[in-house]
Amino acid sequence: MTTTTIKLTVNGEATELRTEDPAMPLLYALRNQLGLHGLHFGCGLAQCGACTVHYDGEALRSCVMPVSAVAGARIVTLEGLGTAAKPHPLQQAFIAEQAAQCGYCINGMIMQAAAFLASNKRPTEAQVRQALAANLCKCGTHVRILRAVMRAAQQMA
Incomplete structure (x- = not known):
């Protein structure tokens, strides 16, 4: 080959x-x-x-x-x-909000949210929900994930 x-x-x-x-x-x-x-x-x-x-x-x-x-x-x-020494604001927010349960979906949630926040500096909760709608979390930590993204958006604005 x-x-x-x-x-x-x-x-x-x-x-x-x-x-x-x-x-x-x-x-x-x-x-x-x-x-x-x-x-x-x-x-x-x-x-x-x-x-x-x-x-x-x-x-x-x-x-x-x-x-x-x-x-x-x-x-x-x-x-x-981000790094362990200097995490991205989304990574910090996910830790602060304890948004991970099993952690399997967190990569997708953070990466999707980071791309979204790069072009939407002051999103509404409804816009964040829409941006993450195609990311699945079987553990049901959606409320904490939403809080984490909104927290990071405020820090990044």
């Missing part, structure tokens, strides 16, 4: 991904080759949001995006949003 090399930027660092299957989902390359485990495999159908990353600043479901389609792109994962 032929190996394909895909060049892109992940969390601010130039990266080369090598694969024998250019149709491999970006999710697998990020988790398995780069060791980025903030994003999760949820449904594999782009319906739950657990695999959300930023693709050139926009929220993207990485489970259905072929790695070959992101050549030259800027990808940001949860690990690139």
Whole structure:
């Protein structure tokens, strides 16, 4: 088989991904080759949001995006949003509001909210609900997640 090399930027660092299957989902390359485990495999159908990353600043479901389609792109994962020493305001707010129960959906919620807040500096609660409507949380922490996003929006404004 032929190996394909895909060049892109992940969390601010130039990266080369090598694969024998250019149709491999970006999710697998990020988790398995780069060791980025903030994003999760949820449904594999782009319906739950657990695999959300930023693709050139926009929220993207990485489970259905072929790695070959992101050549030259800027990808940001949860690990690139903030650090333990300096967390992103959304990460701080999720901790303060205790918005995670099992934590499986949190990557998607934070990444979707970060992309949303980048273009909506003073959202209403209804706008946040709409922005996160396609992200699923089985634990039912939606109220705390909403509070966390609203808290972060206030801090970021």
